[in-house]
Amino acid sequence: MTRSRSEYRRTSLTTRTPLHYGITAVAAHTVDREVLATLLLDAYRGTIDDEGEDHDDALAAIDHYLGTIIPEHSVVLFEGDRAVALSFVVVVDGVHYIDPVTTAASHKGRGLGTAAVMESLRSLAAADVHIVGATITDGNTPSERLFTSLGFTRVGRWGTSAE
Numbered sequence: 001m002t003r004s005r006s007e008y009r010r011t012s013l014t015t016r017t018p019l020h021y022g023i024t025a026v027a028a029h030t031v032d033r034e035v036l037a038t039l040l041l042d043a044y045r046g047t048i049d050d051e052g053e054d055h056d057d058a059l060a061a062i063d064h065y066l067g068t069i070i071p072e073h074s075v076v077l078f079e080g081d082r083a084v085a086l087s088f089v090v091v092v093d094g095v096h097y098i099d100p101v102t103t104a105a106s107h108k109g110r111g112l113g114t115a116a117v118m119e120s121l122r123s124l125a126a127a128d129v130h131i132v133g134a135t136i137t138d139g140n141t142p143s144e145r146l147f148t149s150l151g152f153t154r155v156g157r158w159g160t161s162a163e
């Protein structure tokens with residue numbers, strides 16, 4: 001199946017409610033790669049972006065992310081000792097992007113994806129980075145809603161000139 005992706009940007013400094021009760025934020029690079037891979041696989045399973053990846057695929061993806069993310073802006077949210085959401089930040093062509101944000105299947109719809117991205121946005125703002133992008137597979141409604149509710153607007157199709 002051919003999927004298209006769109007690019008979104010956020011330039012405002014609007015902030016929303018921070019972390020939920022009982023949720024703590026931890027720097028991504030301090031979290032075990034197996035824990036991150038389990039969260040990634042669980043979050044994507046059954047979604048529009050699920051391509052049938054297995055745990056080894058998820059581990060390879062996490063190893064790639066750990067080599068490319070900006071550590072100080074990339075966070076993992078824990079509920080107790082369980083990793084429940086993450087927001088990673090990468091730089092592409094000089095622009096900071098949230099890529100990816102994921103929430104454990106059992107914890108979706110509780111605001112944790114939003115809270116994770118807010119943590120990254122807060123950290124980016126503190127570093128004077130106010131233009132932040134995201135690329136979203138068209139039809140990924142939860143992700144589209146998450147980012148638009150945080151002030152991101154669609155600027156065009158990813159990888160092409162705006163349209």
Ligand SMILES: CC(C)(COP(=O)(O)OP(=O)(O)OC[C@H]1O[C@@H](n2cnc3c(N)ncnc32)[C@H](O)[C@@H]1OP(=O)(O)O)[C@@H](O)C(=O)NCCC(=O)NCCS
Pocket residue numbers: 043044047049085100101102103104107108109110111112113114115134135136137140141142143145146149
């Ligand atoms: C996208 C994702 C991170 C959202 O995480 P979440 O913790 O459930 O998000 P939140 O609870 O903070 O909700 C964010 C918004 O999405 C909406 N939303 C959440 N789940 C939804 C669903 N199944 N259908 C429609 N909207 C949904 C919420 O209502 C909220 O919108 P609002 O602020 O307008 O009310 C999660 O669905 C996920 O991990 N998906 C797989 C990975 C992925 O696609 N990541 C995005 C890559 S760019």
